Amino acid sequence: MAMIKYSPAVLLLLYMTAAMVGVVVAELQRFDHAVKSDGSLSFLVVGDWGRRGLYNQSNVAYQMGKVGEKTDVDFIISTGDNFYDSGLIDVDDPAFFESFSNVYTAPSLQKQWYSVLGNHDYRGNALAQLSPVLTQKDSRWFCLKSFMLHAGNTEFFFVDTTPFQDKYFTETKHTYDWRGVLPRPDYIANLLKEVDIALKESNAKWKIVVGHHTMFSAGDHGNTQELVDKLLPILKENEVNLYINGHDHCLQQISSPDSKLQFLTSGGGSKAWRGNTNPWNPNELKFYYDGQGFMNCEITYEKIQLAFYDIFGNELHKWSVSEYVHSSS
Structure with a gap:
């Protein structure tokens, strides 16, 4: 389990209270997670999953359990859209158990989930x-x-990407819970500042940023221009290694043409969008799969190695980087 400096329950309560009274909360809370005795780290990434086990969510969970056991995962990352179609009603919503607790039951998945x-x-x-x-x-x-x-030689920066996208503030089809986000310009400005400061202060060997929305994607949603304009320059300036997201219901890897950044989508936790692929430069699009699945990542001081899996446990694609030397298959 996570070794957290402060009680997560207390921090969550403070965060929730501030949001309810309309305070802009953007400062990054910092937590520690213990790594293995040799300094290595392993984790799974899944996104866009919460459908009460349907649309192959249970099959994805089963294979996550098998890979998690094989690689002795330390924790799991969820890239968002945790509960469909419209989040949770309240803390007593049965969807929490039906889509989370009762689905991810494998022994290897009884670890901290960072969402x-x-x-x-x-x-x-x-x-x-x-x-x-x-x-x-x-x-x-x-x-x-x-x-x-913070986990050994790696630091993760989880970023709230939904408030960046303009369309959510203008569309009338859906309503959104913006408590703690408004006024939006202040929220985004403060968040970008905090992410930049945290990245600049980081001495980690590997820097990984996690958000829900795509930065670049050959999938149905495509690029998120607001993130490209506002967040991407900060990631490049601070030499971030990976940007991990969900949102598009697929698995993919896109390489940056002008930095070491890799853009990784793991949004295949349940319902997939078959056939929704947009043209992309093959020199940058290293991998694309329009079905359900998840990602596994293993990190040592010298190396990051990641692999994508489908609902049958097949390894679809793997990639690694070691001191700026890349390989994939």
């Missing part, structure tokens, strides 16, 4: 997912809008 919110989560009671009540119901659950996680 961010997706746009579908914001359509419900966003604060419910941040509540310490859920952590009391299932101790694996840990969700904040934005935070930082």
Whole structure:
């Protein structure tokens, strides 16, 4: 389990209280997670999953359990859209158990889950997912809008990407829970500042940023221009290694043409969008799969190695980097 400097229940309660009274909360809370005795780290990444086991969610969970056991995962990352179609109603919503606790039952998945919110989560009671009540119901659950996680020689920067996208503030088809986000310009400016400061202060060998929305994608949603304009320059300036997201219901890897950044999508936790692929430069698009699945990542001081899996446990693609030497298959 995570070794956290401060009680997650207390921090979640403070965060939730501030959000409810309309305070802009963008400062990155910092947490520690213990790594293995040799300094190595292994984790799984899954996104866009919460459908009560349907649309192959249970099959994805089963294979996650097998890979998690094989690689002795330390924790799991959720890239958002945790509960469909519109997040949770409140902390007593049965969807929490039906889509999370009762689905990810494998022994290897009984580790800390670090989660961010997706746009579908914001359509419900966003604060419910941040509540310490859920952590009391299932101790694996840990969700904040934005935070930082230190794990050995790696630091993760979880970023709340939904407020960046303009369309959510103008569309009339859906309503969103913007408590703690408004006024939006201040929220985004403060968050970008905090991410930049945290990255500049980081001495980690590997820097990984996690958000729900795509930065670049050959999938249905495509690029998120607001993130490309506002967040990407900060990631490049601070030599981030990986940007990991969900949102597009696929698995993919895109390489940056002008930096060491890799853009990784793991949004195949349940319902997939078959055939929705947009043209992309083959020199940059290293891998694309329009079905369900997840990603595994193993990190040592010298190397990052990642692999994508489908619902049958097949390894679809693997890639590694060691001191700027890349390989893939």
